[in-house]
Amino acid sequence: MAYKWWLWQVGIMILITTTHQDEVVADSVEQPWQTVAEEGASLNRTLKFRFPRAPHLRVAAESWPPHVQVEAVSETTVDHERHRGLTVVRGPMADFLRELAASLNFTYSIVQGDGYWGAPDSNGTWNGMIGMVLRKEVDFGLGPFGLSHQRSQVVDFTMPILRELLHVLVTRPRPQADPWGFLSPFTWKVWVGVLGSLLMVAATMTTLHLGAHGSSFTTHLWTCYQIFVSQILIMHLHHVAIGAGWMGEGVLLRLTFGALTSLLAVKAVPIKYDSLRDVLDDPSLTLLMEGSTALTGLLQKAEDGVYGELAVAVKQRGVRMRASQLQEAAYTHLPGGTHAMFLETPPQTPGGCLSSLQPLIDARIAPVTTCFVFLRILAVREFGLHAVWTRRQTPNISHCLKMPTKLKFQEPYSILHLWAVFLLAAAGMLLASLVFLCELFLYHYSFTSA
Incomplete structure (x- = not known):
């Protein structure tokens, strides 16, 4: 804890x-x-x-x-x-x-x-x-x-x-799996850059194959997409530059996909309270503090600002106690997540500590x-x-x-942890099915017309 x-x-x-x-x-x-x-x-x-x-x-x-x-x-x-x-x-x-x-x-x-x-x-x-x-x-x-x-x-x-x-001591939340964690390394600007790179490569390949049979921008764009999603590509290369570029791109994409896949196993710790303002904005928290301290003296005269708000919050939902009672109160009330404690020195025991400092x-x-x-x-x-x-x-x-920044958990993943991956897979399968049905309809329509 x-x-x-x-x-x-x-x-x-x-x-x-x-x-x-x-x-x-x-x-x-x-x-x-x-x-x-x-x-x-x-x-x-x-x-x-x-x-x-x-x-x-x-x-x-x-x-x-x-x-x-x-x-x-x-x-x-x-x-x-x-x-x-x-x-x-x-x-x-x-x-x-x-x-x-x-x-x-x-x-x-x-x-x-x-x-x-x-x-x-x-x-x-x-x-x-x-x-x-x-x-x-x-x-x-x-x-x-x-x-x-x-x-x-x-x-x-x-x-x-x-x-x-x-x-201010509050409960540190337990690590939670982030279903969209595999998208975390890249911002939307990076994804836009990837799309722009695919379009640029497709345009370059189209320019190099001008006049060739079956060469078009859509064909080369589809080829680039195949490489991007690591699909098998059977194609005769006539330009060394294009082959070297595809090889480097394939290696880079493999490394990137490996890193993105590994992020599925990373759990995040959501930080709900990261400032005094966060504590004041949560009216459900009970505030615990020592009585008759320099802080309580400050709050008695604080009328505006964040400490003025803290003084009002302490009057409404604050509990004051003796210094000797703080350690027991920390172990009793803080784990439930309904209390926040104000104190100068974090309570500690010989076998562990309740704070990072x-x-x-x-x-x-x-x-x-x-x-x-x-x-x-x-x-x-x-x-x-x-x-x-x-x-x-x-x-x-x-x-x-210096508390450890990495927490180890031996907990198996469930479908609930990976629902975003399965959602994307299902969406892709549904889209592919719709395209396939459209192809069947168009083929049947063209055959009937002929």
Whole structure:
């Protein structure tokens, strides 16, 4: 099972560190570790900076495979004895958080929220991880987060680490046999050219045989048609040029007919949805998307254009869900062909993938520890560490990056698959029968008249 992807490019963030200073929060007292970080930033030793005494930070995180997977460690787990009863994270972003903690010398605990990234309600109250940061329930949020102007008014973001694309996932139709596939290689202009070539060759042969007994344009045109349809031709050639031309034409036609015949075994995959417009024009599709994301924030303010239409469609036939529910929803609803899913990262499993692309993310952040996080994220990007972490989390990532363009099916062909060929054959037989009856009638009429 595979899905089509395309659409709109969106920035994604790594961490939300702190709120803006003018934001009203529950606790405006600066933490000790923030004071130490500010003092370290003034020394201009950003890469060498480490907290003298490791502070303990609270990190908000939500499951969003393959980037982040939040798990509650069971009490029966042997390998995580010291973490019994706590919440842990896995995935590329968890690896980044672990390396960042080791580099800056801090410990952390994971706090799971309501399952959303963060968006304001009608009263202006933020939910999700952004709301947790604003209420000082956590020190920062572990993304990746989508950057939007609305979010940037209340929180600060890190610098880019990856680039992410927004996808629309729909069911890829099964390959279907095209009864008229043998005509596909040639456009109508080519067929007109073939007809013109037959007429030109017939005219040339008529010119070369002027005055010969039984030589006429219709006779030579019929001869050219015999060669074109690979019929047996018994004729004495008096010109080497004509013989060589017929031989080359026969070889070329054999190759062409072989290619056309082989196309009968080729199945085509009809692409019903190839753009956002196609999705919007199908009112039967139910639209699935994450709630409280940068995209939903954009749709709240979109009034015209294609995104304005998308906002209306989401209100009428959209279903919003948590990020952790997307993968299950993809396997449950998409195969039926009645749903389309909007998301940044296609859902994947260790044994397969649901899309042809596993893109990276882009990000941007900021304040108290900006200088420290900036250079460390830059190092992660330059040395390709995130790609290594992603491959470790998703072993089939190279397969998902480039889906096969050819699908193999062991399915016998039926008359329904080849009805166009039989239709042409029947039409030819019917035409031949009519011509034969006309010849009999004319012969009988001429004989009676005589």
